[in-house]
Amino acid sequence: MRSRIAKALLAAGLAAVGCKSSSNGNPTDGPATDTTSDTGTAANCPAAEDLISNFEVDNALAPVDGRQGGWYTYGDTEGHFVTGGANGYNIDGAGNSCSPNGSLHVQGAGFGMWGAATGVDWKPRPSDGDGGYGDKGTYDASKYRGISFYAKASTMLQGVQVAFPDLYTDGAAPAHDMPDPSGGANPLCTACRCIYNAASEYNCSPYLVQFGLKGDAAADVAFASYGNVQIDTTWKRFQIYFTDTKQDPGNGGYHTMANRLTVDKLTAMAIQVNADYSTGASEPRDFELWIDDVAFIK
DSSP states (O other): OOOTTSSOOBOOOOOOSOOOBOTTSOBSSOOOOOOEEOOOOGGGSOOGGGEEEOOSSSSBOOOOTTOOOBEEEEEOTTOEESSSTTSOOEEESOOOTTSTTOEEEEEEEOOOSSEEEEEEESSOOOBOSSSSBOOOOOBOOTTOOEEEEEEEESSOBOSEEEEEOBTTTOTTSOOEEEEOTTOOSSEEEEEEOOBSOTTSTTBOOOEEEEOSOOSOHHHHHHTGGGTTOOBOSSOEEEEEEGGGOEEOTTSOOOOOTTOSOOGGGBOEEEEEEEOBOTTSSOBOOOEEEEEEEEEEEO
């Protein structure tokens, strides 16, 4: 069974007409589906209190509302990052018109197993005292409806998705009780975590959106509202709404009875370029991507 994203994600989404949320968290006027070019108008630039990163100086999160940390890259064992040496990314000296002095530049080649991603944790992970890292922290994003960002690529880019790991779908989250998805009175597991194993009911399968219609029938239905979304060679603004996220139909896993993203317990976000499955076997999808002005949407 193929796992396009047992651990993470990448890629860019779509600027939009407003998608309002009702008090119960359901969209009231449909998802974002209209891309807009980089107009440079103030209305399209993130407010300081909503900014995640603008990459004017480095890869850091803007120190807002307790958010702290920096962007990183990761990928399967078959590929490598062309950019940034061990970091896997560069901070380029040119961005979109909202923050023209910098952007996150990621170029990958040969990632043919599941793909490669750039991501960020909302809080820094503590040292485990043995050269590794402790548990990820959780972040309450319930006052927001989603995220926006600008992106462009060296060529038209396919096979991308944006994901939001949370307490129940991130294997590096703190240990916790895992409620029975069928609504049982007792948790299936006490003080435990999901695992990256596609065959397990505890598989870590983050909630995400995928872009474009790529021949995967189940994903095409699940993310049909984003079927026309695609990153091209010009800066465009993209919007992803939390209410549109679902677990990857090709990589199911643990979920709570509510079966939706736990927005008040997010651990991270990631933008992923998936390997190419169009021929029936996974093959590399080489890419070069720039990202700028990532922000929450209220």
